[in-house]
Amino acid sequence: MPLHPAQRINRFEKNFSAYRLIIVVIISCILMYQDYQKNYLSVLRVYLSASLYPAQYLINLPKNFIQKLDINFSEREALLQENKVLKKDNFELRSNIQQVYRLESENKRLYDLLDSKPKKDNSYIFADIVAVSPIAEKHQIIINKGSRDDVVIGSAVADGNGILGHVIRDQIFGSEVLLISDREHAIPIEIVRTSLRSIAVGTGNYNELRINALATNTDIKKGDILITSGLGGRYPEGFPVGTVKDVINNPGESFLEISVTPFGNLKTINEIWVIQPTTGH
């Protein structure tokens, strides 16, 4: 039996009914609130992310594959040259490490003398990058190690040069990392030269951090090296963060405008390690 014209027009009415819209809007608001507060429903998000991890991997496969291809097809000469440089670097680093052993034992002895608590030992998990967030203002990456490989939320992530960020979300087979240059990120730092502690916040620009809360009479100058201070308990102590690029003292302002260049290559990340805090010996 043919439908009445009015019936035919409104055949799909129930798929677009206002009730459905209202229900969906309410559910979205609840989800957003819960996600923002990071409580009850974070488990749901973990499982949803984990189920979409293969898709994430597949989508990024072409890019990662091309990068691998690039390495495989690079010139023999270039490889030999690189090998030479790496050998030299390795030799230098090895000789430096001999000093480190001595320093470490000395440090331990001094800690014992002071009767202070033992230094925390870190364990490292090596990981590869899977994806970079497609949203320009979100400085997030996804790495290929998650809670299945014992990565815990909050561990710091670094590359060979310095701190990159920390793990904010678990995806079981991978995890999401917030980079230090993200606008929502702040990292407790210490200036090596003066042991002054402060906080460096991200600017949304990959090669710049900013320190906002230092008074104009602070002793800080261009080229000062910043390390993590270990305060706040999120980042382990003593890892390199960046160098001071510029100190601007605006007359009439009560704080200095300090920009910092991070050591880590935030823009072109390849291999990283996740620093896992393990308490005691």
Place this chain on the structure above:
Amino acid sequence: MNHQLRNLFFIWSMILLSIILMVIPVPEVIDQYRLPWLKMTVIFFSIFNVSLIGIISVWFSGLILDILTGGLMGENALILAVLSYLSYRFRFQVRVYPMWQIMIVVLILLSLGELIALWIHGVSGNMFFNIYDWINVGIAVLVWPIFTKVLEKMQSSFLE
């Protein structure tokens, strides 16, 4: 393949294709000119072929996008549901418009989407005004005639 299954397959492959276009890594130069493909697809089907989608399926596609981009869970889902509802409500007026008026409607809808996104970011405490989002809305409106042509072609060749 029966009719219904065919429709389902077609619409979800279109939705997934738009999601992939939104998250696939591209060279940095064109990265900031990433068009809101999923919003465009949803608006198109909510106006021109309402038999294929509903608010619930649109909402789920937004949720997938949120999780893949690492955004606030539910943000894109909410925006897409609202856009889809509005497009559906005005579909009879819009269908008979000439192309330039349809483009204005699309401009209004996409701008509304950006506005809701700004509200959500404002409430969650990180409102960044990114000029490229708005440039991309403009580009999306300009490519809309080509976009609809392509989708209509695909529709007519895949669905009978």
